[in-house]
Amino acid sequence: MIDNEEGAVADPLVSICIPAYNSASFIEKTLNSISSQSYRNLEILVGDNCSTDSTGEIIERLRQSDSRIVHVRHQSNLGYVGNLNRLLELSRGEYVAFYHSDDVYEPSIVQREVQVLTTNPEVMGVFAKAKNFNHDSDVGRPLKQRFLESPLLKKGEGYVWGGLSSFLPLLLEHGNVFVCPSFMARRRSFDRTGLWCDSYQGVEDVNLWLKFLRHELPLAIITDCLINYRIHDASGSASLSSRAVGFLKEMQFKLLDDFLRDHAPALPARQLRRYQKRKSKEYLKIARSYQDANQYGRYLEYVQRSRDAYAFPFYTKRMLMQRFPQLYFKLTRSP
Structure with a gap:
C-alpha cells in the first residue's frame, strides 16, 4: 500500500x-x-x-x-x-x-551526485565519502580512504572514477571501498545489472558494484564527506557480524573469489598477492577472536587458513612459535 x-x-x-x-x-x-x-x-x-x-x-x-x-x-x-x-x-x-x-546526509549530497552524473555521461553510479559517528556523539570522524589517491583512478572535478580495471584491484586489496548508503545510479543501469540480489548475504552491495563494473558501467566517488554514517548495535552490518565471528569477511572473500574465477580478466601477480595477503591478515584477526572466546578448534582452523592464504605468510615459523607456542607445536608436530 x-x-x-x-x-x-x-x-x-x-x-x-x-x-x-x-x-x-x-x-x-x-x-x-x-x-x-x-x-x-x-x-x-x-x-x-x-x-x-x-x-x-x-x-x-x-x-x-x-x-x-x-x-x-x-x-x-x-x-x-x-x-x-x-x-x-x-x-x-x-x-x-x-x-x-x-544515517544523516549533508544538504548538498543529492546535488553533488546529480552533478557528477549529468556532467560525466560515462559514469553510471556515484558514491560519496563518509564520516562515522555513534549515538554518543553527533560529531563524525572522516574515514581515511587513502585509496582515493590511487593512480588507477581517473580524476574528475571533486571526484574520482573508473571501471573494472580501476576498482577491482582496490576491492581486492582494501575490501569494500564504496559507502553503500550514498549510492546513486542512472535508472537504465539496472537494465544491464539486474536488481539487487541476496546470493551473498551481508555483501549484497559489493555484489551489485561488481555487476556494474563487469558490465562496463563506470563508478565514481565524490571526495568530500557528504554522509554521516551511524555506527550502532542495531545496524544491519552489526547484526550480521554478531551471527558468527568473521561472517561478513567470509562472505566478501567468497564473493571476490567467485568473481575472480568467473569474470575477472587476468590480473598482475602483485595484485593477487595483495589480495591473498589481506585474506591472511583477516583470518588471523578472526583466529584471535576465537582464541579470546576459548574456541580453540576454530582458532586453530583460522590460523591454518591464514597460513594457507598467503604463500609468504605473515607469521613465519619463528614468529608463530613466539606468538602462539602451543599452536606452533600442534601444527608442526609429526602425526
Whole structure:
C-alpha cells in the first residue's frame, strides 16, 4: 500500500529509496536531512518493512509537512533486498539513490551526485565519502580512504572514477571501498545489472558494484564527506557480524573469489598477492577472536587458513612459535 501518490512530485529527476525496519530511533533525523536537500526535484520513497515500533507513525507525521515523502507500507516483510527492489520498481526518477534510514546526509549530497552524473555521461553510479559517528556523539570522524589517491583512478572535478580495471584491484586489496548508503545510479543501469540480489548475504552491495563494473558501467566517488554514517548495535552490518565471528569477511572473500574465477580478466601477480595477503591478515584477526572466546578448534582452523592464504605468510615459523607456542607445536608436530 502506498500513501501520498497524489502529493508526490510529477516525473521527478531523482528518486531517493530508503528501506526501513524498526527505525524509530533514527529515521526522523534521516528524513529531515533528505527533506532539507538543496536539490529539490526529487521524491522520497520510504519502504516500511512491517516495523513493530513507531517507524510508520513517524513517516506519516513527516510526510504531512513534505509532500515528496511517499510512505510505502509492505503487507509482509520482504527482507532487505526485497525492500530495495520494490522501491526501485516504484521509483520514477531518471536517477535513483539508495540511502539508509539511520544515517544523516549533508544538504548538498543529492546535488553533488546529480552533478557528477549529468556532467560525466560515462559514469553510471556515484558514491560519496563518509564520516562515522555513534549515538554518543553527533560529531563524525572522516574515514581515511587513502585509496582515493590511487593512480588507477581517473580524476574528475571533486571526484574520482573508473571501471573494472580501476576498482577491482582496490576491492581486492582494501575490501569494500564504496559507502553503500550514498549510492546513486542512472535508472537504465539496472537494465544491464539486474536488481539487487541476496546470493551473498551481508555483501549484497559489493555484489551489485561488481555487476556494474563487469558490465562496463563506470563508478565514481565524490571526495568530500557528504554522509554521516551511524555506527550502532542495531545496524544491519552489526547484526550480521554478531551471527558468527568473521561472517561478513567470509562472505566478501567468497564473493571476490567467485568473481575472480568467473569474470575477472587476468590480473598482475602483485595484485593477487595483495589480495591473498589481506585474506591472511583477516583470518588471523578472526583466529584471535576465537582464541579470546576459548574456541580453540576454530582458532586453530583460522590460523591454518591464514597460513594457507598467503604463500609468504605473515607469521613465519619463528614468529608463530613466539606468538602462539602451543599452536606452533600442534601444527608442526609429526602425526
